[in-house]
Amino acid sequence: PAGGFSPRRVLLKLSGEGLMGAQGYGLDMDVVRRLAREIKAVHEAGKELCLVIGGGNIFRGLSTAAQGMDRTSADHMGMLATVMNALAVQNFLEKEGVPTRVQSAIPMASICEPYIRRRAIRHMEKGRVVIFAAGTGNPFFTTDTAAALRAVEMNCDALLKATQVDGVYDADPKLVPTANRYDSLTFGDVLRQDLRVMDTSAIALARDNGIPILVFSLQQPGALAEVLRGAGRYTIIRE
Numbered sequence: 612p613a614g615g616f617s618p619r620r621v622l623l624k625l626s627g628e629g630l631m632g633a634q635g636y637g638l639d640m641d642v643v644r645r646l647a648r649e650i651k652a653v654h655e656a657g658k659e660l661c662l663v664i665g666g667g668n669i670f671r672g673l674s675t676a677a678q679g680m681d682r683t684s685a686d687h688m689g690m691l692a693t694v695m696n697a698l699a700v701q702n703f704l705e706k707e708g709v710p711t712r713v714q715s716a717i718p719m720a721s722i723c724e725p726y727i728r729r730r731a732i733r734h735m736e737k738g739r740v741v742i743f744a745a746g747t748g749n750p751f752f753t754t755d756t757a758a759a760l761r762a763v764e765m766n767c768d769a770l771l772k773a774t775q776v777d778g779v780y781d782a783d784p785k786l787v788p789t790a791n792r793y794d795s796l797t798f799g800d801v802l803r804q805d806l807r808v809m810d811t812s813a814i815a816l817a818r819d820n821g822i823p824i825l826v827f828s829l830q831q832p833g834a835l836a837e838v839l840r841g842a843g844r845y846t847i848i849r850e
């Protein structure tokens with residue numbers, strides 16, 4: 612893509628689905644191990660990194676609410692699912708020798724730190740990867756919005772959104788073989804054309820605070836490092 616750039620501090624959003632591998636539910640530890648190695652590579656290259664992890668591989672509030680549960684309780688359960696994923700990613704990162712801290716938006720003092728903005732920034736400055744768990748801490752939000760919020764709070768230079776495909780297309784490339792892939796888009800394009808990259812509140816937060824979003828696939832080994840060098844395949848969304 613034009614104007615390849617080299618962000619110094621980045622937030623990586625991993626969806627829960629990206630952690631479940633082929634099994635359709637839960638965590639595939641081989642996948643988590645592989646992701647940890649990808650993250651280690653960019654950490655060693657000197658990037659300041661923080662992660663927001665989803666929970667859709669374990670629990671989604673919206674679909675459970677549709678089955679008769681109160682949305683707020685279901686969303687609380689969804690946020691707890693993201694904590695489980697965060698602990699798994701933390702564990703594999705530490706096995707790779709990457710220092711980490713998990714910070715949860717819902718305090719759980721015996722498991723991880725509470726979210727404290729200044730402390731999170733300090734961790735990154737000291738070379739620790741910070742994993743943000745429990746989304747925003749509020750029901751009716753998503754971890755995509757949490758990712759945009761934390762990226763803004765952490766003064767990140769970019770938000771990297773890992774998906775199952777290598778960028779944003781004008782139709783689902785898994786269903787429509789002729790779908791076109793975009794190299795770059797503006798926030799306005801995404802909102803106007805209702806391209807479902809991240810939810811609207813996440814896009815709006817990134818736009819209002821000037822944080823570019825890079826959409827890419829983690830399927831290819833080395834993809835994360837490549838994207839951060841401004842190479843590889845991705846769609847960049849910016850002003």
Ligand code: UDP
Nearest residue numbers: 627665666667672686689746747752753754
């Ligand atoms: N969730 C929430 N508030 C947040 C973030 C997440 O209530 O700020 C809940 C919500 O129920 C959601 C679930 O946690 O369905 C898992 O998050 P998400 O669906 O964003 O995960 P992903 O799709 O990235 O795996």
